[in-house]
Amino acid sequence: xxxxxxxxxPWDRLAPYRATAAERAAAAGVDVVDLTVGSPxxxxxxxxxxxxxxxxxxxxxxxxxxSAAARDAVAEWFARDRGVPGLTRDEVxxxxxxxxxxxxxxxxxGLGEQDAVVQxxxxxxxxxxxxxxxxxxxxxxxxxxxxxDNTKLVWLNSPGNPNGRVLDAGQLREAVAxxxxxxAVIINxxxxxxxxxxxxxxxxxxxxLDPAVVGVDRTGVLACSSLSKRSNxxxxxxAYVAGDAAMLARLLVGRKHAGLMVPTPVQxxxxxxxxxxxxxxxxxxxYRHRREALRPAVEAAGLRxxxxxxxxxLWATRGEDCWRTVEWFAQLGIVIGPGExxxxxxxxxxxxxxxxxxxxxxxxxRRLAHSSL
Numbered sequence: 001x002x003x004x005x006x007x008x009x010p011w012d013r014l015a016p017y018r019a020t021a022a023e024r025a026a027a028a029g030v031d032v033v034d035l036t037v038g039s040p041x042x043x044x045x046x047x048x049x050x051x052x053x054x055x056x057x058x059x060x061x062x063x064x065x066x067s068a069a070a071r072d073a074v075a076e077w078f079a080r081d082r083g084v085p086g087l088t089r090d091e092v093x094x095x096x097x098x099x100x101x102x103x104x105x106x107x108x109x110g111l112g113e114q115d116a117v118v119q120x121x122x123x124x125x126x127x128x129x130x131x132x133x134x135x136x137x138x139x140x141x142x143x144x145x146x147x148x149d150n151t152k153l154v155w156l157n158s159p160g161n162p163n164g165r166v167l168d169a170g171q172l173r174e175a176v177a178x179x180x181x182x183x184a185v186i187i188n189x190x191x192x193x194x195x196x197x198x199x200x201x202x203x204x205x206x207x208x209l210d211p212a213v214v215g216v217d218r219t220g221v222l223a224c225s226s227l228s229k230r231s232n233x234x235x236x237x238x239a240y241v242a243g244d245a246a247m248l249a250r251l252l253v254g255r256k257h258a259g260l261m262v263p264t265p266v267q268x269x270x271x272x273x274x275x276x277x278x279x280x281x282x283x284x285x286x287y288r289h290r291r292e293a294l295r296p297a298v299e300a301a302g303l304r305x306x307x308x309x310x311x312x313x314l315w316a317t318r319g320e321d322c323w324r325t326v327e328w329f330a331q332l333g334i335v336i337g338p339g340e341x342x343x344x345x346x347x348x349x350x351x352x353x354x355x356x357x358x359x360x361x362x363x364x365x366r367r368l369a370h371s372s373l
Contacts, residue, residue: 025333055268066094108254144178159310
C-alpha cells in the first residue's frame with residue numbers, strides 16, 4: 001500500500017492567530033511574544049562551535065552508525081548522567097536529529113498495515129506520522145493493559161512533550177514488561193530528561209535503559225535523545241539512540257540505504273558537547289528561571305498548570321476549548337500552541353514554551369498580569 005495523502009502540517013493552522021497577535025501588538029507598538037515552537041534561542045556554547053570548526057576538513061563520507069569516538073561519547077554520557085552503565089558501541093547509533101528517527105523507525109523496522117504503533121494519548125505529532133509513513137495502525141493509550149495484541153512498536157515519551165509528564169522506574173518497568181509480552185519494540189524518547197523540575201529537580205529522571213527498569217537485558221528496548229535542547233544544538237541535528245544492539249543493527253540497514261548520516265563536523269561537536277556538563281547545567285538554570293517567572297503569571301491569569309514536572313513547556317488549561325484560549329492569548333499579542341495538536345485528549349489544554357528570551361518571558365509576564373497589551 002502506497003503512501004496516502006498527508007494531513008495538514010498542524011502549525012500552519014496557527015496563521016490566523018499569529019495575524020491577530022501581530023495586529024494587536026503593532027497597534028500597541030510592541031512585538032509579538034512567541035511561546036509556540038520549542039526551538040532554543042540561547043547561543044550555542046563557544047567550545048562546541050570551536051569543535052565543529054576543527055573538523056571541517058571532512059572530505060570523506062561519515063558512516064551511518066557514527067564514528068567510534070561519537071558512539072563512545074554517547075555510551076559514556078549514558079553511564080555518567082543517565083545511570084545506564086556498560087553500553088558498547090554496537091548499542092549506540094547516531095541520528096540526524098531525533099525527529100527523523102521518530103518518523104522513520106516504524107518504517108525501517110518493517111511495520112505494515114496489520115501492525116499497531118502505540119503512542120501516549122497526548123503526544124508529539126511525529127509519532128503518529130511514523131505510523132502513517134509505515135502504513136501501520138495508530139493506537140493512543142497510556143495504560144499498557146490497553147495495548148492491543150498486534151502491537152509491534154511502542155513509543156513512550158518521558159518527560160513528555162507537550163505535558164511534561166514523567167514516568168518513574170516502576171511505570172517504565174510495567175511498560176517494558178507489557179511490550180515484551182506482546183513481542184513489541186519499545187522506545188522511550190528521553191530528549192527532556194535533563195530538565196527536571198519540582199519533585200524531579202534533585203532526582204535523576206529514569207531512563208528506560210536503567211538497570212532498575214530492564215535489569216541486564218536490553219532486548220527490544222531503546223532510548224533516544226538529542227542535544228538540541230540541552231546544548232542549544234537544534235541547528236546541528238545531533239541526536240542518538242541506544243539499547244538493543246540487534247534492533248539497532250536492523251534499523252541501520254535501512255538507514256544505510258537511505259544515506260542517513262550525521263555530518264563529521266557535527267559528530268565532532270557532539271563529542272565535545274557530551275564531554276562537559278557545565279554548559280548543560282547553565283542552560284538548565286536559564287530554563288528554570290524562565291519557568292519560575294512564567295508559571296505563576298499563567299496561574300494568576302486564571303489557568304491551571306497540569307503535569308509540567310519536567311521539560312520545556314507549561315501544559316495549561318482554562319477548562320475550555322484550546323482554540324478559545326489561543327485566541328485569548330493572541331489578543332495579548334502572545335502566540336501559544338493549542339493542545340489539539342497533540343491529540344484529542346489535549347483539546348482543553350495549551351502549551352507554552354520556555355524557549356523564549358528572558359526579555360520575551362518578562363514581557364509575557366507583564367501582559368498576563370494586566371491581561372492587556
